[in-house]
Amino acid sequence: MAETVVAHHDSTRMMRQATYAAVAVAMVLVVIKLGAYWVTGSVAMLSTLIDSVLDVAASFINLLAVRAALTPADREHRFGHGKAEPLAGLGQAAFITGSALFLAVESIRLLWAPQPVTNGALGIGVMGVSILLTLALVYYQRIVIRKTGSLAISADSLHYTGDVLVNLGVIVALGLSTFWGWSLADPLFALAIAAYILRNAWQIIFHSLNQLMDRELPEEERAQITQLALSHPEVLDFHDLRTRAAGQDLFIQFHLGVEGQLSLQRAHQIGKEVEAKVLNIFPQAEIIIHHDPMDKNEEDSGGRINF
Template structure:
């Protein structure tokens, strides 16, 4: 990631803190004026947003630190830890909502000042919608798992707010107070699902999952088109560490090729891979032609045409 990209991600993470406080305040006011359990559940989820915003800000700053002697590959994976923690917080918030809603099922109450409460909550939901879309877009563009996870979390909050709004309108129109806690439970189930998605995606990153098939195909094409002078490429491995993608493979060259010539091929291949993966880290192991091919193979020259 470029220094400009780092700056954009860090600024968004910072401004997420006061914005999360503001949205939480609006939702708690909406609950206070109505007494709605569903609005309380929405407010509880927003308190998690505040904690998550703090975590995301500090973890993103740490993850952007350059590599050092103790962390030669950088600190990028710290963002996955932040995303896992955020997913856990989402699930905890959902369980708290269910507890409140189950208690309210025994004694459902009609809402106080429903129009005012819904209006306040609607404003908070619109703010969250704009902010979540920005976080997800920037998080994907600059490959920030923590920022993207924060955006998906807030987007789940938007879905929650929309469901609460529709449900409470039905409560007001029909007079069925029990719809309020029932709605809160449905909202909580959706929140648990969103939390699980955040956790599973982040765990995949921590476990060094390979890049998506489309990206691997682009890497293979870049290698095949820029491997002139070599005999074979095999043992291709990829993994993603936060904003950085790591690529490694073995390059087979004639046994009598000078080291300087093999080095030129490696430089050309490294530049080609980085062209399709900006900010990527490429490691190439050079082998003589007597070595046996192993691992994922990438055709070169005529072999590449045959594979395609």
């Protein structure tokens, strides 16, 4: 969940700006890394160039997905378009996996036939600039994630954070190859980077599939919903809690047990009061409450809590 609640309009604006920033930074990195690879011939530099090329494609997909996810619900999509975000995450994972496998094959080839790196100092300078630009982007993305809880921006930020480590690895590889003459450092570091990229891809796949398969919210958040509902003095029972997420949107439904002799109007008011408590903590949630009439004597057992 987002740590800081922001208005829906501000959330939408921040998410869109984050996607534009990611595409812009990735395009700049492709240009400068292409020039660096041209003059160095380093496979480690090639690895980070490939990663940035795929970043452009992945971030552009992310941009389209976020725009779709922020589209309001309509007649054909009554629950909104939030699942465009995890779909974008799977698309990003496919791009990232493809780049990692290509890089691994190229690295293994160069382990058998190492090639010297030229103009390594220039390559190191380019990597330094890349790290600064990527860190600035990741910092901004983290701000957006804290305020919006966006899965798509989280996935984007995850692989850009990996890019920082990738670029640091390239600097080490270039330094060892250029100043110490260890030609195997270049493909070895590239191979390690490929493994790291694959790990990032799996994390994105895992989180995206959780949303697409309507996985329940984490247990601590479900327990928080339960506690909020049972804190109302007129709620006798709480059960059948069901939750799922779709992008920024949360869907929560549960049954409340209330005294059977209450008027329909009062039972409805209790539900609205419980709903307000939950919305205070989960402002993006759509909540459905079913009321069950109960004998007040059942309260003596402490009520029934069934997840």
